[in-house]
Amino acid sequence: MNTTVPAKPSAEILAEAARQHAILSEGTAAIYPEKGVHGKDGLFDKLVTSLMENRPLRIKLGMDPTAPDIHLGHTVALNAMRKFQNLGHKVLPLIGNYTALIGDPSGRNSTRPPLTEEQIMQNAETYKEQIFKIIENDPAKCRLMWNGDWLKELSFADTIKLCAQVSVAQLIAKEDFGNRLANQTPISLHEFLYPLMQGYDSIAMQEREGCDIEFGGTDQTFNCLMGRQLMQARGMEPQIVMTFPLLEGLDGVMKMSKSKANYIGVTENPTDMFGKTMSIPDSLLDRWYSLLTTIPAAERPSHPMEAKKKLAHFITARFHGEAAADEARTAFESRFSKREMPTDMPELKLPLEALTTLTDLVVAANFATSKSEARRLIEQGGVKLNGEQHKDPTAPVKLETPFILQVGKLKLAKITA
Amino acid sequence: MNTTVPAKPSAEILAEAARQHAILSEGTAAIYPEKGVHGKDGLFDKLVTSLMENRPLRIKLGMDPTAPDIHLGHTVALNAMRKFQNLGHKVLPLIGNYTALIGDPSGRNSTRPPLTEEQIMQNAETYKEQIFKIIENDPAKCRLMWNGDWLKELSFADTIKLCAQVSVAQLIAKEDFGNRLANQTPISLHEFLYPLMQGYDSIAMQEREGCDIEFGGTDQTFNCLMGRQLMQARGMEPQIVMTFPLLEGLDGVMKMSKSKANYIGVTENPTDMFGKTMSIPDSLLDRWYSLLTTIPAAERPSHPMEAKKKLAHFITARFHGEAAADEARTAFESRFSKREMPTDMPELKLPLEALTTLTDLVVAANFATSKSEARRLIEQGGVKLNGEQHKDPTAPVKLETPFILQVGKLKLAKITA
The missing domain is CATH 3.40.50.620 (HUPs)
Known part of the structure; x- marks a missing residue:
């Protein structure tokens, strides 16, 4: 030999x-x-x-x-x-x-x-x-x-x-x-x-x-x-x-392990597989993409929520096929909307093309009285887009409409263009 | 079990x-x-x-x-x-x-x-x-x-x-x-x-x-x-x-071992077995008696030379039989006399019954001018009986006659009763 x-x-x-x-x-x-x-x-x-x-x-x-x-x-x-x-x-x-x-x-x-x-x-x-x-x-x-x-x-x-x-x-x-x-x-x-x-x-x-x-x-x-x-x-x-x-497992810190209940089994049903993937912290995205997918870096969405959906879809499709993955995504999105968002939320039509940063968006929605207050709220972690926390006041806002803007526990709006 | x-x-x-x-x-x-x-x-x-x-x-x-x-x-x-x-x-x-x-x-x-x-x-x-x-x-x-x-x-x-x-x-x-x-x-x-x-x-x-x-x-x-x-x-x-x-091996210090050449093999011939046993230091006698023989302590001769002969005879007899052991002893004694003793040595007939210690014997043989000189000679290691050094001036003299008394290199006598 x-x-x-x-x-x-x-x-x-x-x-x-x-x-x-x-x-x-x-x-x-x-x-x-x-x-x-x-x-x-x-x-x-x-x-x-x-x-x-x-x-x-x-x-x-x-x-x-x-x-x-x-x-x-x-x-x-x-x-x-x-x-x-x-x-x-x-x-x-x-x-x-x-x-x-x-x-x-x-x-x-x-x-x-x-x-x-x-x-x-x-x-x-x-x-x-x-x-x-x-x-x-x-x-x-x-x-x-x-x-x-x-x-x-x-x-x-x-x-x-x-x-x-x-x-x-x-x-x-x-x-x-x-x-x-x-x-x-x-x-x-x-x-x-x-x-x-x-x-x-x-x-x-x-x-x-x-x-x-x-x-x-x-x-x-x-x-x-x-x-x-x-x-x-x-x-x-x-x-x-x-x-x-x-x-790393779902918690983002410990090694994925059955004994730590932070795992996704390859035989889990498409709904759980998709949903659990959506629950990982943003900090894990790069690792999971590189270790679990063959998706080239250029094709990864920059927005964490979108990136997670694409990742969850890829993983689910690998073990259950494309159709089941599509279905899991639709189910997740509808559950997500029901669970997280009040039905009586106000709808705001904003000139999104003109708002270059997240700070601008928060001010335009009247959720802060000044740019500096908006910046502070964002940096403190009080601002979410589609349920995802965002901490960079200068980040551009590039989401498909409608999307949900939330500031603190009480200020919510469905944003349309 | x-x-x-x-x-x-x-x-x-x-x-x-x-x-x-x-x-x-x-x-x-x-x-x-x-x-x-x-x-x-x-x-x-x-x-x-x-x-x-x-x-x-x-x-x-x-x-x-x-x-x-x-x-x-x-x-x-x-x-x-x-x-x-x-x-x-x-x-x-x-x-x-x-x-x-x-x-x-x-x-x-x-x-x-x-x-x-x-x-x-x-x-x-x-x-x-x-x-x-x-x-x-x-x-x-x-x-x-x-x-x-x-x-x-x-x-x-x-x-x-x-x-x-x-x-x-x-x-x-x-x-x-x-x-x-x-x-x-x-x-x-x-x-x-x-x-x-x-x-x-x-x-x-x-x-x-x-x-x-x-x-x-x-x-x-x-x-x-x-x-x-x-x-x-x-x-x-x-x-x-x-x-x-x-x-301990023949040297009296190291563990008996083939690699240290301080051993007696059980297949060695009676002459070597007897002779090598005779060469061990007096300090080993107790150990060898207790580890290699079944001779009760009461039956061990007090004189080292005699004790060694009995030990050598026991060991030789165990591996070669009584007759071979007897022969080895005789051969050893004759070799010992030839090698160590001049043939023209004076013969001294002494009243051994009256001499209670080794000091008395040395003085009686005219090998010292006083008891104190005799004691000093003995303590310094200059006195041998049958070729064996004795350092205790008060030791009793209990040897079969004739035996050889030697003081220093030059003073020698065959003692008879």
Whole structure:
């Protein structure tokens, strides 16, 4: 499996590798190694090799079949896999069925109970159903693998040999292990074996199907690099590692996680999926666009409410189709109007073309007695357009009419041109 | 296998347990647990159980078949096993053939190269030949076991479960691991697995034959106690641990070890075995008597030269028989006379009955002009009897005649009564 990159790839190959690299590296948190042979990073080298040898790259992504519900946080890497597929590469989703069978034998980690074979198969079925909404289930472009296939064959002697490749100091240097030792929070020795198990998966996959790249969240960096190290120790061409940012959940702060109830499951109905996306804070928009959509930056609406609608529509359409997404948007808009807006609100016809800033609008609506009062109200967060807070007094007002202007709790108007 | 000790052993049983305990605990470095249920230590409890259930205790002693030469240091624990056999118990020498097959896969420990099956079988044969000079090879009292029988069956899931019972902090607290971490001397992770492997041996032996006690040198305390912990974690009646002092080698300071060339191999010829024993410093006599012989303290000659001869004779006879030991003594004495003593030495007939101290003897031989000069010469180390230095001026002179008195380099005499 040792693929030696010939010294001189052609200009065409370098150009094509650069084109793919630009697409595939977008949205990643890091690529290891950072420096490659051909002037960029490890991904660039792998692309060059793939083009020169005229074979697809094979990308590993491990999944733990303990919780069958995939949420949007999981789809970040799946989206990236889909981009590889679109460029002709092959993805290898790996089900960690062996690990799930064992659970956490120390009993300390209650989120890791041992599962039965039946539960694992059921969860895996659910997984497949969910992931194939994002990645293509075409045998030429995808092979589902199971780590029980090789881990059940691993002897104690094999384990000893594997462990001989890794130093205790290296494991203690891993952030969470180091912190727990420092805080005297117990670490069971089997926890030291999990990163090695993940690394051995890469070895076994390299032997069976090829394993050029491993994907993981940024919290998986250590474990993914372990695979690199163990492959090298066997004289194998090591995988490269691509990590992805952890998606913040609906609260805008914490990592999206089932246990924190700040997630959107990929099987949620279109109404909830659309509505929950509309509820994210504006500060998350850039992240969600870049991690969850393929919409180019130029096509993102500048107004947060509009940007959220487009995002919510994209996400809903991906899992439920265009028609369901359209319907969810209409339902949301009608619910939004009913819930937020009094029916007896005054209607104001304003010369919008003449009002260049939000300050102008507030004054023109008679919701402030002076420009300076209007500015203060805006800066203090008291002004909303279509229910969205706006804090920049100089922002231009570019909304489709009619729209709702609200100042404080009581001053409301439907603005028409 | 859970043996629950009934609350009330009879007075006869307690008395017999106390008798055996006195014999078996002699010469041990430590017994764990130190406090037992029946008022003494763990060994006492095991003896009570054995007597109440009318079954022998089963004693484990692990041996590494990498170096087939057993030296006297190894025989300390074997001697103790023999004492158990003499009282009707059963010993289980365990050959670590699985470990030897693996060696040290990190390649760091050059004393642990992987061995072939043939080498291991050959070494094991040599071991058997050597250990059965000390322990009885009677199937009712001895069963040789091989850890490959169970370790080759150990799955990765079994290993994970085993590791879940042990904390990283516990391993780091082990003295040599802690020191190496502090000194930044690399520890490979597989080294953390060795104590667990040794502990798992006890579990497997408990399931097959019973494992009441594990023997080890004091440097094996951690590993032996690991067996106790792992057995308890499985709900098994845990073994107790008996450790033995590490025998100092011929130099009197360092632990006897092949690599330090301060050892006596059990296959060495009678002449070398006798001669090397004669060369140990007087300060070692007590240790060697208690760790290597069954000679009661009352029967040890007080004079160091005589004590060494008796010790050398005992050790030689154990491995080569009485006749060979007698011959070795005669050969040694004749060599000793030739080498150390001029043939033209004056012969002095002295009234030994009347000379109560060494000082008296030196004065009577005219080797000092006064008692005080004689005392000074003795205290300065200038006086030898049969070639052995004596520094106590008040020591009684109780040697078989004739013997050699030497003062300084030049004054020599053969003393007769």
